Amino acid sequence: MTAGHTELAVSRRCRALPVSPIRRLAPLADEAKRRGRRIIHLNIGQPDLQAPPSVAESIAGAAGRHLAYAPSRGLPEALDAWVTYYRHHGIEVEPGDIVITSGASEALSLAMIATCDPGDEILIPEPFYAPYQGTTAVAGLQLRTVPLGPGFTPPSPEAIRAAITPKTRAILICSPNNPTGTVYSREDLLALGEIVRETGIFLLSDETYREIVFDGPPAPSALSIPGLDDHVVVIDSISKRFNACGMRIGTIVSRNPAVMTAVADLAELRLAVPVIEQLAIAEALSAPEPYISTVVETYRQRVDALVTALSRIEGVTCHRPGGGFYVIAQLPVDDSEQFAAWLLRDFHVDGEAVMVTPMSDFYVTPGRGQDEIRLACVFDPETLTRAAGILEAGLAAYPSRRNA
């Protein structure tokens, strides 16, 4: 076994990781920028809105602080702030039910490792947030999917039951959903609760977009369903609702003490989450209204503007999401990734191009999502409408457009 001039191979698990579509398209976007194109980035859920003003004040105020390790589970101030926040949403939890994480991504990873062993199956409705696939793989889990219903409605209890096997250890939902906007109703959650109780498995619930719901109150939390204390593990984040992706603060919440002990053990291995951000989210989480309602109203207007503009395009089908801030559009093309690449490489309107996310990587079932794209509503309605216009013109000019 001499390495010589051969590059030492990395692990098989890393060689098997899916390459994100954005990674494949990023060089084309960079190249387009070098050619002087302006790009409307509809491809990433990076809000353009500002965090609550109290966040900046808190950061400035903490600047001279001694930068010591926070406790692994989180600063008491941050844990208390989450408790108060959840209480405001009618959910009673204690600081011991919470561990502060580096964003929802770490929360998800810890939740998977705490609840599942390598080889266990995790069931995820499809399509799903693309990085779930890699996170599942790194945790050593087998990913099984159940398709969402027509119009991206939650899968039926029957469909879920049929997809559960003796190896299934957890179901992972995301509500409001990235990318589909699906909001699980209280009835949906009650039905899911019955299933996880009967089968003795965990319900992991990613509630990152909780308040961003367009027709009614915030999405009900899995924590609000009675009798599920042992089963429910909530993944949460301040990134989207409080416009602070770059702070990387999430949380994991469960009333199952064994789960929280396991999560705390895992959290101890990475020691702590940064102090400055934990202090700042204590401020963000108590941001006085109308902060959140303004955020929600902003996304409602944007989603409506984009859906309206897309629906007018011949051959495009588009579903108005119930929440979140993504819109999925079905295009008259056979391969939306090729189209997205073409949009960056070969098309512009007055020097302006659009970058979109092909949906195929949000599915694992082969062939699904091939004609779909995901668009993030992270610009004002005028920009989104202009972007839809560029998309329309692009489709008209696209050599591989599918005939009606």
Place this chain on the structure above:
Amino acid sequence: MTAGHTELAVSRRCRALPVSPIRRLAPLADEAKRRGRRIIHLNIGQPDLQAPPSVAESIAGAAGRHLAYAPSRGLPEALDAWVTYYRHHGIEVEPGDIVITSGASEALSLAMIATCDPGDEILIPEPFYAPYQGTTAVAGLQLRTVPLGPGFTPPSPEAIRAAITPKTRAILICSPNNPTGTVYSREDLLALGEIVRETGIFLLSDETYREIVFDGPPAPSALSIPGLDDHVVVIDSISKRFNACGMRIGTIVSRNPAVMTAVADLAELRLAVPVIEQLAIAEALSAPEPYISTVVETYRQRVDALVTALSRIEGVTCHRPGGGFYVIAQLPVDDSEQFAAWLLRDFHVDGEAVMVTPMSDFYVTPGRGQDEIRLACVFDPETLTRAAGILEAGLAAYPSRRNA
């Protein structure tokens, strides 16, 4: 499979995680504080020193910034700052050889996952930083150890060769070492380099304490050994040298492009590291001298004071470390964890108690380290000398003291 009132069990891998000795002792420390005791915390490597002043300025300056995701690999400013820092240490790397991480702990975790598959063996000289054990377990690796030589010298090349099996995929060293202070010389690294080249395995090198060396220049980096570009993966951190544990900024460095692609793929799953801290470390890494040399001189004085004080205690053997800021002392007790617990529960001098870390969890070989403790030199010499006095009085009063 009905859960009923039975708590749903967490994963086997989490149930098998070692509980850290600190976790076991923490409730006793809390209880002592409730009884009004002041505790000198020698149990954790939490520096009392201040980060460079530029860090606070950078944080304050960035407070109002739009808190967007940084690139997964790190902000260009932070990557460039590491490149400049390494160049200052005579090491040429490019931004593409670096990924910014959430502390050295995430760097180590990513390095293990990128280089090793579940079931692969990783070889670590013993004793080692206790959390390595959990990180190894979560990554699914088998931990094998090779003992350090007499006086905590690096293991001999023969001992290392003898411990390598066909399943060994990587060796992990830490220099200067936590907990032993062992500094691997250039000759030690050259010998290690020959071994990893011959056997075609990776050399993971945790260099968190690089500059903190008491007799001579900073510890040589594994990156400075020629011909090892494919093999070496360095784990680094600003926490200890720049007194900013609470910022959680580390890095992973390798000139093996496949490793860095794998690490970047893994980093993409957790999206990014906080923006504010990345901007601030760009300042810290270029902190003008005498910042670092003052830090090193401070620890030299502390280590000397503590070693001197401990060496005077009858029955205590103590080794002056070559670097880092921990001191290991061998005590006339059969079970240093029981003694550490007793120190918190039953002993004080004028209301002051000491908390120390039992060394048994820094070993996996049964029976090793039972009479050793680790002390972190994170206080001024006077406090350390006083702490040694409390330890001496405690040993004299300890009912289970071993007879000479």
